[in-house]
Amino acid sequence: MKHAASRQALATLRGRVDGVTGRFSTAQGMTGLAQELYDVVDLLITQPRLRRMLADPTTPAEGRADLAGGLFDDKIGASAVQLLRAAVAQRWSSPWDLLDALETTADDVLFGAAEQDGLLDEVEDELFRFERVLSTESRLTTALDDASAVAERRVKLVRDVVGDKVGPITLMLLEHAVASRRKHSVTLAIDDLLELAAARRNRSMARVVSAVELTGQQVSRLAAALSDMYGREINIRAAIDPGVRGGLVIRVGDEVIDGSIAARLASARAALAN
Template sequence: MGSATTQAIAATTQALDATSGIDLDVAGELFAAARAVGDSSQLSGALADSAAPVDARRQVVAAVFGRAVKPATASLLTTVVSQRWSSAAELVDGIEELAVRAAALAEPTADVEEELFRFSRTVAENPELELALGSRLGNADAKGALVEKLLGGRASRATTLIAASLVQQPRERRVRQLLSRATKVVADQRGRKVATVFAATPLNAAQTERLAAALSKRYGTAVSLNTVVDETVVGGLRVQIADDVIDASVSSRLADLRQRLAG
C-alpha cells in the first residue's frame, strides 16, 4: 500500500465516522460502487487520476452515481475521489474497505469479527465451497446468493452483506484472504485488534477472559480472540496478532529441544 493510499484511507475513515445515517443500505451501495468502479478500467482510472482536477473527479461521481444512491453514500464517494490514491486498484480497495467499515457501524452490537472468522473456517474446511466461491468462471451474483443462503439466519445482516459482497469481486484474492482482511478492518473500526489463538482443545470462558486481558494489556488496546482447535499444538497456545506470533506451545518447545540436541 502506497503512502498516498494510507493517507487517503485515514481521511475517508474520518469522514465515515463523522457521517450520520450510516446503515446497511449505505454499506451495500458502497460495495456496489466498488464493484462498478473495479469493473471499469476507464472509470477507475478517471477517478484515481491525481493529475485531474478534484472538481472533475467529483463531477464524475455525481454523473455516474448521482441520485441512484443515498446522500450519505454520495458524500462518502465524493470524499474518496477527492483524495490522492497510489493506484486505481487501491482506490477500489479503499471504497471496499469503506463499505466494510460502514457495515460494522450499521450493526454495532453484532459480533461481525467472530462471524466472519467462523465463515472463513467453514470455507477452509470445505474445498468444494472454496472452489465454488473462488472460481473465476463462477457467476458473481450466484456466489453472493450462495453466501446469503449459507449465512442466512446464522449470522448478522452486516456479516452476510460483507461476505456476500466480497466474493462477488475477488480481484485475484482468495476467499479466505478477503474474509481475513475484512475481519481486521471491522476490528480496527471498533478500536481493537484480532488475535487468532491455536490450541489443542477449546478454551473455556475463564481462559478466554484471562488471555484477552493479558493481550489487551500487552498491546494497549482491546483484543478479540478467534480460537482454532489444532491438535498439532499438543499443549499450550500459539497466538498470532497481525505479524506478531507468540508461541508457547508444547510442540514448539519440543521442536526447539530437538534442534538443540541435534547440535
Template sequence: MIQHIASREALVATNQHLLEVSEPLSGVGLAALGSDLDGVSDLLLTQVSLRRTLSENTLSPDARSGIVQQLLGSKISAPALEVVQFAVRQEWASSRDLQDALRRLSRTAMFRRAERTGELDEVEDQLFRFGRIVDANPELSVILDDPTADPAARSALVHQLLSGRAHTLVTELVDALARDTAGRSFTHGVRELLDQAAQRRDKIVAFVKTARPLTAAQLDRLRASLARIYGREVTTHVDVEPGILGGIRVQIGDEVIDGTVAGRLDELRRRMAG
C-alpha cells in the same frame, strides 16, 4: 490490502469523512450508505476506464468530483454521493486502490450499523465461524478461492450457505467478498473483515489455537496478557485443534506466538536436521 502510503493516507482521510457524514444517520440511512458504496465499488470493479479516470491525478479534483455528480448524482443517496466525491478528490496510487477503498468504506458503514444496534459482537462471531467452516471444507475453500470462478456463482454459493442461517449483515459482507476478493484468498478476506470489525471497537484480533477448550479464567488471563503486550484491547477467536498436542498458538496479523507442543517438536526437528 492498500499498501502505498499515498493511498493509505487517502483512505484514512476518506474514512474519517465517512464517519462524520454517517454520524447523524439512522440504521436505515447507514444501510443505504453501505449498500450504495458497495454498489459504486462494484461499478468501478467492472468499469476499468471509469475508475482510472476518477483516480487520474492529472485531472483536477473538481473535474473528478463533477464526473461523479453527473454519473451518480441521481442514483445513490446524498451521504454516499458526498463520500464518493470526497474520495475521488484524494490522491490514489492506483485506480484499484480507489475501488478497494470504497469497498472498505462500505464495510465501515455496515459495521457502524451493527454497532448502533448492539449486534457487532454477534456479527464478528458469525464471520469467524463461517471462516472456520470454509477452512474445514477443502472443496468449499477451493471454489471460493478460485480466481477464475464466476463471481456471480460464488455469490450464489454464499447465499445458499448463509441465507436464513446467519445475520443479514454477515451475508451481505461475505457476499461482497465473494464478488470481489481483490486478488486475495477468500479466507484472507474473511480475516480482513474480522480485523475491520475489531477496529470499530479499537481492538485487535487474536486467532488462538489450543489442544483443548480454554476456561473462562484462562481466556481472561490470555486477553489481559495480550492487551499488555500490544497496548490495546484484544478480541480472541479460539479454535480447538487436538493435533497440536498441548500448549497454545496465537496469531495477530502476521505475528505468530507458537507455544504448542507440536510447534516445539517441529523446531527441535529442524535443529537436529542442521
C-alpha cells in the same frame, strides 16, 4: 495498500464515515448505503477510463469530486454520493487503491449498522466461525476462491453453507467477499473484515487456537498479556482445534506466535532428521 499516500487517503476517508452514517436512524438505511458503494465499485471495475479519471492526480481534487457527483447524483443516494466525492478527492497511488478504499468503506458502513443494532460482537463471531470452517474445509475454500466460477455461483455456495446460521449483515459481508472481483482469497478477505471490525473499537484482533476451550479467566489473562505486549487493547477470538494437541497458536495481524505442542513436536522431528 502498500503506498503511504493511499493509506493516508483511506484513513481520511474512514474518518468521514461516521459523520455520514450518523444521520441514519435505522441499520436498514446503512445497509442500503453500503450496497450502493459496492455497486459503484462493480461499475468502476468495468470502466477503466472512468476509473483512471476519478483517480487522476493531475486533475484538481475538486474537479474529480465534481465529476463523480455529476455522474452519480441521480443514480445513488445523497449519502453515497457524499462518500464517493470524499473518496475521489483524496490522492491515491493507483485507481485500484481507490476501488479498494470504496469497498473498505462499504464494509465499515455495514459494521456501523451492526454496531447501531448492538450486533457487532455477533457479526464478528459469525465471521470468525466461518473462517474456522474454511481452515478445515479446503475444497470449500478452493471453490470460493475459484475466479473462473461466476460470482452468483460462489454467492449461492456461501448461502448453502451458512443457511440461517448467520444474520443478514454477516451474510451481506460474506456474499460480497466471495463475489468481489477485487478479492483474490476469501480467507484473507475475512481477515480484513475482522481487523476492520476490531478497528471500530480501536482494538486489535488476536486469533487464538487451542486444543481445548479456554476459560473466561484464561481469555482475560491472555488479553491483558497481549495488550501489554503490543501497547494497545487486544480483542481475543478463540477457536478450538484438537490438532494443536496443547498450548496455543496466537496470530495478531501478520505475526504468529506458535506455542502449540504440535509445533514443538514438528520442530523436534526436524532437528532429529538433521
